[in-house]
Amino acid sequence: MVEVEVTIPEAVSYPGARRPDRHRWVSSFGVKLASCEWGDEDAPPLFLVHGGSDFAGTFDGFAPLLADAGWRVISWDHRGHGDSDHAALYSWDADVRDALAVLDSVTPDAVPVAAHSKGGGMMLQLAEALPRRMSKLVVIDGLPSPDPHPDVSDHEEHALNAKNLSAWLDHRRTAASLHRKPGTLDELAKRRKRMNPRLDDNWLRYLVTVGARHDPDGWRWKLDPAIRMGGFGPWQPSWSLSRMKSLEIPLMGLTATVEEEMGWGTKHEQLLPYLPTGARLIPFQDTGHFIHIEHPREVADLLLEFLS
């Protein structure tokens, strides 16, 4: 593991949002991951995991609430996301391996984890592989679904059809020469609004200053242009449901009730038969996929109570 300081440009302000107190690099078999932390370095660690196409900075509003309650909150940009390396290869298993590298860079002990969207699916896999590595798991609109949405990305077989296959291959043929389209801060915020329609415009403008870089010709999202939503693969959603059923650590799931473009498509009642013993499942009424951004205080209080 190599630790160096990361230079992050100044963000515009947003009420309650706070940039991390510390940044460092974690190497996952040569892929550099940008890790960040909020709160006292000597406090007990708590990990936050972002979803597909997101970045650790999307926790800038939520993480400080946990840090101020006495936790050392740690997150990271997945490979190809935020400030982490644009890797040569991407896969679900590589993301899970990277997650373990970040956990290992902090402590070998069992730790609590809260994960959003695709991050939830990744951490369910890690919890199954290493059942003593996590003490408790909170999944924010990322529990498995029989009918997952595009955010699940690259290993589900549900999107397998002739049109998607040829579009994916066409994208791969040109990926080397692709660049993110530049724009003004407001234009990028507007583009993200299409994916995050329920989120506050000022929050999205804030996210641009964190998740995009300012080039001479405009702002560009940092996300590797080679990453494309709507992938496919051999994984069957029912396997994830079975995996959840065998989970042995305490689990709390929060589910959205309003479907969105980036949503996970999880239906509360469909999950009930697959919940492990003692798991809590809490639906948020009139709430979209980003539950912790729409209701940061409420989600933080639930999480703090669950961890206590």
Place this chain on the structure above:
Amino acid sequence: MTVFLTHNKMKLAFHTLRAGEGPNLLLLHGLGDQSPKAVPAAVESWPGAVYALDFTGHGESTMPGGGGYTAELLMGDADVALAMLGRATLLGRGLGGYVALLLAGARPESVRGAVIADGHGIAGGGDRPGPTIVRGVPERDTTPDPFALVELAADLRPAEYAEKFVGLACAGSGLQRPISIAAKSRPDWLKAILLGPGVVEATLEDALRYYAEASAS
């Protein structure tokens, strides 16, 4: 002659084993292997040009760091070669045979038949997930990439998934038998596709003759 094709951040070694007129044959090697240096005796009778591709992390192609291999990524490798050739018959050994099947389904108008032959990595990680393992490997800077060996040996090959690619190949290729099985090994996915339409058992020589004639017509 070897040229390097670009697939995202990788440079892929693309070998012309025999130039010439007529239909194209593209050889796809097995897991941990690399392209042959000359036209193999078994395909000497092919009437056209013969090419071979080193997959990512194999042979002379880029060795990426940090892993992330999937059979779908390798399908993307092979598709970059297909873009160069326009149309081609695919002959894959082991893992390369499975990749040939995927590409036959994904680009049915460009793939003029896929032949699956025995070779390393034909079974992948099996039909269903086994114990969940988070895998890492010691770093190394020469091919074959240890990550490729570990991840692609565990890559799942559900029968239903393979059958969908056969279905797409049948629907889009115009060939009566777009997939030929010259392999003797029978992992679950191969057994399953043999029960459906569009897939036949054939000797390598017969399969290549059929696709050469189909390409000429």
